[in-house]
Amino acid sequence: MKKISTKIISVILCICMIFGCSAIASSAETTDTVTRVSCAFNGDSQTSRGFCWYTETYTRSDVQIIKTSDFNGSYANATEYSAGNIYKFRDLYCHKVTVDNLEPGTSYTYRVGDRSLNLWSGDGTFRTDDGDSKFSFISIADVQASSDENFAHAAETMHGAVKTLPNYEFMINLGDFVNDDTNDEWNWYFKNFAFANMNTTIAPVAGNHDGNITNKLNINVFNSMFNLSNPNTKSNTNWVNGVYYSFDYGNAHFAVINTNDMYPMTQSQRNWLVNDMSKTDADWKIVLMHRASYSEGKNINKPDAIIMRDVLIPLFDELDIDVVEAGHDHVYYRSKQVKGDKVVDNVQYVTEMFNGEETTFALNPEGSVHIVPATAGTKRYRVYDAIDPIPGCCDFRLSTRDLGGCFMTTEIDGGKLVMKSYLVDDKTQEITLIDKYAIKKDVGQNKPAEDYQDLPTDNVSNISAYITNFVKAIVDMLVKYLFVLLPKVIKNAFKK
Numbered sequence: 001m002k003k004i005s006t007k008i009i010s011v012i013l014c015i016c017m018i019f020g021c022s023a024i025a026s027s028a029e030t031t032d033t034v035t036r037v038s039c040a041f042n043g044d045s046q047t048s049r050g051f052c053w054y055t056e057t058y059t060r061s062d063v064q065i066i067k068t069s070d071f072n073g074s075y076a077n078a079t080e081y082s083a084g085n086i087y088k089f090r091d092l093y094c095h096k097v098t099v100d101n102l103e104p105g106t107s108y109t110y111r112v113g114d115r116s117l118n119l120w121s122g123d124g125t126f127r128t129d130d131g132d133s134k135f136s137f138i139s140i141a142d143v144q145a146s147s148d149e150n151f152a153h154a155a156e157t158m159h160g161a162v163k164t165l166p167n168y169e170f171m172i173n174l175g176d177f178v179n180d181d182t183n184d185e186w187n188w189y190f191k192n193f194a195f196a197n198m199n200t201t202i203a204p205v206a207g208n209h210d211g212n213i214t215n216k217l218n219i220n221v222f223n224s225m226f227n228l229s230n231p232n233t234k235s236n237t238n239w240v241n242g243v244y245y246s247f248d249y250g251n252a253h254f255a256v257i258n259t260n261d262m263y264p265m266t267q268s269q270r271n272w273l274v275n276d277m278s279k280t281d282a283d284w285k286i287v288l289m290h291r292a293s294y295s296e297g298k299n300i301n302k303p304d305a306i307i308m309r310d311v312l313i314p315l316f317d318e319l320d321i322d323v324v325e326a327g328h329d330h331v332y333y334r335s336k337q338v339k340g341d342k343v344v345d346n347v348q349y350v351t352e353m354f355n356g357e358e359t360t361f362a363l364n365p366e367g368s369v370h371i372v373p374a375t376a377g378t379k380r381y382r383v384y385d386a387i388d389p390i391p392g393c394c395d396f397r398l399s400t401r402d403l404g405g406c407f408m409t410t411e412i413d414g415g416k417l418v419m420k421s422y423l424v425d426d427k428t429q430e431i432t433l434i435d436k437y438a439i440k441k442d443v444g445q446n447k448p449a450e451d452y453q454d455l456p457t458d459n460v461s462n463i464s465a466y467i468t469n470f471v472k473a474i475v476d477m478l479v480k481y482l483f484v485l486l487p488k489v490i491k492n493a494f495k496k
Helices: 002-029 148-164 183-192 267-278 303-318 463-495
Strands: 035-040 049-055 062-067 079-081 085-089 092-099 107-114 124-127 134-140 170-173 201-204 245-249 252-256 284-288 323-325 332-335 349-354 357-363 369-373 394-398 404-413 416-425 431-440
Touching: 035 124, 035 183, 049 107, 062 092, 079 092, 134 148, 148 183, 148 404, 148 416, 148 431, 201 252, 252 267, 267 303, 267 463, 303 463, 332 431, 349 431, 369 404, 369 416, 369 431, 394 431
Parallel strands: 035 201, 134 170, 170 201, 252 284, 284 323, 323 369, 357 431
Antiparallel strands: 035 049, 049 092, 062 079, 062 107, 085 092, 107 124, 134 404, 245 252, 332 369, 332 394, 349 357, 404 416, 416 431
16 A cells, blocks of 8 residues: 555656646746737738748747637637748748638737747737728838837837828838848837737838848848748749739739849849739739839939839830839939830829819829838938939939938829828927829729730749840940940039
């Protein structure tokens, strides 16, 4: 009997030790935190989203999601998505999970983390596209801070944007999220912008400071910060220095271009853009990119910008792009309607009421309008008079030095599109409207190309085109520098 009692006690002690150790281990593991949470477009904007986040240790990847109308503070009845993609990146663990089968036009509340450890982020929210033709969004560019203080300052710009357009449905960031692409900078960005990134859907654009060949060859950085639907990643390099992708929202189609893919832009990405835009019947065609094709900033006549412009402008014309949003130059710029590298003449205008405001619309204009919404951050540059690619192309420009951060709102209602740009005063946070541009067009006119055959988007098929394009781009750039830009610079030097 004594032996039996001793054995029972021993078993109990062993069990206690095992569970005690487990509890200690679990407690140690849960000191980890969930950081860098984002919800991005990935797949159908009505039914799918891509989540990305980071942890310091290897944990599960779980997303719990519930309709906001059913959320009472508990996730007991939430739908759970697990597995996904987990990999170590820069000494941290990147988690990616894509959720689908969502309902259109529905607000959802979510959290991400590890269910087994009860390790969770805070609550986030987003709304799926309802498919109608009335919606709005916010655009910012070039946060590009290098200190926690400056990221916090840039976040005030986004706070101003949310205050101005509280019912916005998604956010566009036109690139250069960070300055030196360090872990600290990315942590500061996600910390200060969590109020926005976790409560909307983001459409991120890769900037030249976000990890590319000109920034310490930091491969796969941008692609590791967001969960995006990369086309054909196995057959091309659409992940090394950025990502290009597209999505529909309402009656608009958005193509996000990777302008880190340069010298010149690869034929793979060009063909992807042509394929993508040729197959949409959306009323509005909008391109998002980092390096601008038109601007009055200091970068516009650098080799990369010249080569990019020569490649993209003919494509924008061919594909009937309505609006091009870009960043990079840290000045505010809006072009007139441009087509064929020329200003469109004889644009007609009509004045109507829109959301209670008298608004002047360009009526069925040809060509595209190009907009650079300055910078949401504190690095602000001056405008340059002499280097506009097309004489008379600029319709409005502004250096925001000593003024404040800039953001842009876009409201679409059927065949009407209204863009407004604002400054948030550095000292008072007062919000001031600085520019407004609107377009009215007949809807239902865009049709997908009939019997369209996809152009090849893999690198192997496009190798000969890449070599030819590279030689042509360098020659064209040298000719422009020698016979166009250099004389212009000399002429303006004598004027001074």
